[in-house]
Amino acid sequence: MPLVQCQPAGRRGRNRTHLHLLLLFLSVLLTHGHIIIPPDLKQAPKITAQPVSHTAFSLDDVNLACEASGDPVPSFRWVKDGEQFRRELFESGTLTADDKEELRSYQGSYRCYVANELGTAVSDLVHLITEPIPTLAKEKRQKRRLFEEGESTVLYCNPPKSSVTPKIHWMDMQLRHIPLNERVTTSLDGNLYFANLLDSDSREDYTCNAYYINASVILPKEPISISVTPSNSVVKNRRPQLQRPAGSHSSYLALRGQTLTLECIPEGLPTPEVRWERMDSPLSPARVRMLNYEHWLQIESVSEGDDGEYTCTAQNSQGFVKHHYAVTVEAAPYWTRRPEDQLYAPGETVRLDCQAEGIPTPNITWSINGVPIAGTDSDARRHVSSGTLILTDVQYSDTAVYQCEATNKHGNILVNTHVHVVGENQERIMEIFESGPALANAKMSQTSDGNLQISDVSEDDSNIYTCSVRHSNRSISAELEVLNRTKIVDPPQDLRVLRGDDAVLQCKYTVDHKLKQPTIQWKKDKHKITSSANDDKYTEYPDGSLKITDVRMEDSGIYSCEISTKLDSVSATGSITVQDKPGSPHSLELSERKERRVTLSWMPGAENNSPVSEYVIEKKEEQNPEKGHWEECRKVPQDIRHLEIHLQPYSTYHFRVRAVNGIGMSEPSPPSDSYSTPAAKPDMNPENVTTVSTDSDSMVITWQELEQQQFNGPGFKYKIYWRQASGRSPHWKESSASNPPFIVNGTGTFIPFEIKVQAVNELGAGPEPDADIGYSGEDLPLEAPLEVAVTELNKTAVLVRWSTVRMESVRGHLLGYKIHLRKKGPRTHSRRGLPMQEPAADRNRVIVVHGNKVEMAVSDLQFYSNYTLTVAPFNSKGEGPHSKAYHFSTPEGAPGPVSFLTFESPSETEITLRWEAPDKPNGVLTGYLLQYYEPVPGISSAQLMESINLPLVTEFTLKGLNPRIQYHFKLRALTTAGDGEPIEMEGATLLDGEPPSAINIEAGQTSVNVSWVPGERQRNFAFSFRYLKKSVGGEWEESEKVNSSQAFYELQGLTPGVQYHLQIRPGNNSWEFKTDGPELHELPSSFATQGWFIGLISAMVLLLLVLLILCYIKKSKGGKYSVKDKEEDQVDGARTMKDGEFGEYNDNEKCSISQQSVCESKRSSNDSLADYGDSVDIQFNEDGSFIGQYSGRKDPNSHGTHGSSGTISPVNPNMPPPSISFPTSVTGFLGPN
Secondary structure, eight states, rough: OOOOOOOOOOOOSSSSSSEEEEEEEEEESSOOEEEEEOOOOOOEEEEOOOOOOOOEEGGGGGEEEEEEEEOOEEEEEEEEEEEEEEEEEEEEEEEEEOTTTTTGGGGGEEEEEEEEEEEEEEEEOOEEOOOOOOOOOOOOOOOOEOOOTTOOEEEEEEEEOOSSSSSEEOOOOOSSSSOOOEEEEEOOTTEEESSSSSGGGGGGEEEEEEEEEETTTEEOOOOOOOOOOOOSSSOOOOOEEEEEOOEEEEEEEEEETEEEEEEEEEESOHHHOOEEEEEEOOOOTTTTETTTTTTTEEEESOOOGGGGGEEEEEEEETEEEEEEEEEEEEEEEEEOOOOOEEEOOTTTTTTEEEEEEEEEEOOOEEEEEEEEEEGGGOTTTTTEEEEEEEEEOGGGGGEEEEEEEEEEETTTEEEEEEEOOOOTTTOOOEETTTTEEEETTTEEEEEETSSSEEOOGGGGGGGEEEETTTTSEEEEEEEEEEEEEOEEEEEEOEEEETTOOOEEEOOOOOTTTOOOOEEEEEEETTEEEEOOBOSSEEEOOTOOOOOEEEEEEGOOOEEEEEEEEOSSEEEEEEEEEESSOOOOOOEEEESSSSSSSSEEEEEEOOOOSSOOEEEEEEEESSSOOGSSOEEEEHHHHEOEEEEEEEEOOOOEEEEEEEESSSBBOOOOOOOOOOOOOOOOOSSSOOOOEEEOSSOEEEEEEEEEEOOOOGSSSSSSSEEEEEEEEETOSOOOEEESSSSOOOOESOSSSSEEEEEEEEEEEEEEEEEOOOOOOEEEEOOOOOOOOOOOOOEEEEEEEEEEEOOOOOHHHSSOOOOOEEEEEEEESSOOOOOOOOOOOOHHHHHHEEEEEEEEEEEEOOOOOOOOOEEEEEEEEETTEEEEOOOOOEEEOOOOOOOBBSSSSSEEEEETEEEEEEEOOOOOOOOEEEEEEEEEOOOTTTOOOOOOEEEEEEESSSOOOOOOTTTTTEEEEEEEEEEEEEEEEEEEEEEEEBOOOOSSSSEEEESSOOEEEEEEEOTBBBBEEEEEEEEEEEEEEEEOOOOOETTSSEEEEEEOOOOOOOOEEEEEESSOEEEEEEEESSSOOOOOOGGOOOOHHHHHHHHHHHEEEEEEEEHHHHHHHHOOOOOHHHHHHHHHHHHHHHTTTSSOOOHHOOOOOGGGGHHHHHHHTTSSSGGGSSSSOOEEOOOOOEOOOOSSSTTOOOOOOSSSOOOOOSSTTTTTTOOOOOEEEESSOOOOO
């Protein structure tokens, strides 16, 4: 029943105190509300500061607190050991020491009593222990202690005794802590333990420092010196032993709520590892912590569920030791139900319920104002039943403070309860402010102590309530506002999570919209969880969810989320169970050691919240190098913890165990002790004893070797026995070998022998082996088969028969016969010329016939061919002689397909087909059968147009074809045996070409690119471009011939920024374009710039120069020339011509000044693409990329003609079409008009 209490201070006069109350409700639950009004200002004493038991080392430490509240102000008195101590105190009841008294006089048990006119409250019973500050007795410096490396030892601290346990620190003289680890550790008694000593442990200043916190004193003991001497021999390993605790079992008593620490300090070499386990259930990581390098097991806030048996195991490679702790949990008294302070009306019955638990069960007693009820006057109205104090017909005189006290051997607890009986004239009336009496509402009722109770609270109950006292001017008002209760709608679930995964716990909630954002607090095992920006272990989301990243075993536990507002809080719990592969088994032991078996036992490791399903036993053999690694030996169910294992003699074994659960397989356990089995005679002999043939005069005996683990002892070898089987000689020959094979020489060829092989070692031989039959070496057979015959099965298969050879002539095991078949060639040569070349595998074949068969079918022969075959026997040594050759021929067959078929179209109605004869004529060709088909619309199959029988030709022209049809052609070769396989193709005639009607023009500054789409199925067509500069005096110029299939052409040598006309010849289409760039303006025409004028002036100047030279020569020579001068002039002139090469032809000299532009145009044209090749085929792909072919250097004087060839074949578009040698560009200077 939720309570809403209002306890305002009363006021005199007509003023009313107004309180604002909030009450939460749930629509689906029955809810009650209380409004509790205090009757007056007086209050019974209430202790606010309790004394605490402690140890006092000086008078200053004597301080027992006792503070209280009440109205009237209470007084204080102390009782020590049941007697009044000192005088009564006021204002404060805290007890301190008097400097004039001795410290030890204050030791005892104390209680504080606080009283006013409404009763007396009693404090807890506390104990004050007094003792002097601990000091060290004078100690003699200990002698240096000597040890050998590997020994164990203990350095004792023995601090001064005190009721307060000191904290021990082992340090050196520089006050640096001694490093602790698995080997060196401290125990609960403060001593320093060494599991084994190292040379580095030698030092002279091991100092124990005892820190007494309450006394604020640190006592350093005398330093201890030890010296560790390295051992001269190999340090011997030792099994673990426990230095603390002693023995194998001990009992431990723990009190509920305290911290329990169990310890296990081992010694041994190598340093033992310590493992803890609980016998009746797995250790919970949420409850248990491992401290001090696994040497301590600690449980905080012990509960009754921690009662049980705990085991620590110390283990190293030499063995293990265990200690069992029997932990018993008892409890000092603790409350399960306690009475509360209440106001009562006269005549009511009061029930003060007081319940406590503890181990052992506590005894409950009642007191009134600190006086036991048993010591007061008996009153029939008052009795105690099962810890409950019942007061009937209470009066105002029953107003008091009642004490309930629970006691057992571990302590006592006490609770004070104030019972206040209201006076007879203090009657209350409850009414709703401005709305009439509250008791008129059926949901509302007044309790005996004057409180107003509202049942089934709803939002309609929100109002202002007034409480007034009749015959008094006192009143108080309270405003009640009812809100929706906070609810968790998606609580956390119980999750099972794999170790290393992430876990998300949901905690979605709803709160009343009038409340502010609630506070969300997650707890794990009742401990708060805090998320940090530096640690992403926990992440809390706004919707209340909690994410735990990379969960570990210690994350298992109970998780709760609490949603808190300023009025209420609600919580829900879930759990996370972290699962992982099981812990490694441990404590392996070998028992019942026999010659060939041993019993292995082990202890299971932690299951890690997933039950173990089976154990895997692994073994390692040291004696066998091939098995010197761990291998699986057995698998057993999870309920088996010991297993008998069968072993081989003369081997050393190690064992280890793995556990398997639903998550996976554990790490292996530490290996067991080694166990060596004694040697024994071999148990078995080798198998598969046989002979092999290598030499014709020897016998090779071989067998399957035994594995090394089957040797069973030292000195292992094989003993070999043999004797001839034919004579059954009773005498065996024998020898020995360490491994096969064994060779017996001088045996003769293929002689049968009895053979056997026996295993032997130093302890004796294995069981008697059975004899097998073997043979000495084989040799090649001596005889060939006779009576070889061939029978025809069909045109390409025959049946070969022969007679068997005598077994004596085989000289070994007859493995079968080999038929050697050789093809000599066709019966006639192919009409194509030379005989066809065939692979050697087709000409020569070997057919192997296994066993004693004397016939064999030979297939896959070639038609119309000559064959020769022989038959030879063979054994493991090889083939014998061949039989006499047998010759036979195969008949004629239908030919194979023709080698290839192509065609070309000379006109729109003609197709010329070309082919070559078949590679396999399979007989004498008589001709060809040509068929061609025309497709029929709506029908998948084509209609046969004509079948033509052709003579032995390799080409044929079909005429009168429809240019619009794609024909289907079939061609077969013929022999007298039938029609050959057809070769098929499709094709159509080519159409006459025509110049393009639509072109694309892309102009540059001095050139223009012209492109077009060639016509489909058209032959090449020659045309040219004519172009005219649109300016005064412009003249038409024409390009070279262009191929219609090349789809691209470039006009060069144009003037920038000029408008041009463009035409295609033949044809009437025309286009216009303008080159890019600024227009180059020509100088205006004048007399001085005319060509004829410049030529005339130049001629006159040249003539004048010639006249001047002649005059000079005439003047120099006087007009006379001697014969000698003439000859020298001729010689000089001839030399000059030779040196200057005036006699050679030069293209540059062919042109006159007036022909200069024409010559340059010709030279420029020689650099174009048209200069290369007798034919030029220039085309563009669909994306405009250039494809072409050049061959040779073109004759500049050649001219193309309007032919029919050049376009791409529609049958094979990848073949380059024939083309006319047309130029592809025009270069040169376009002169002025």
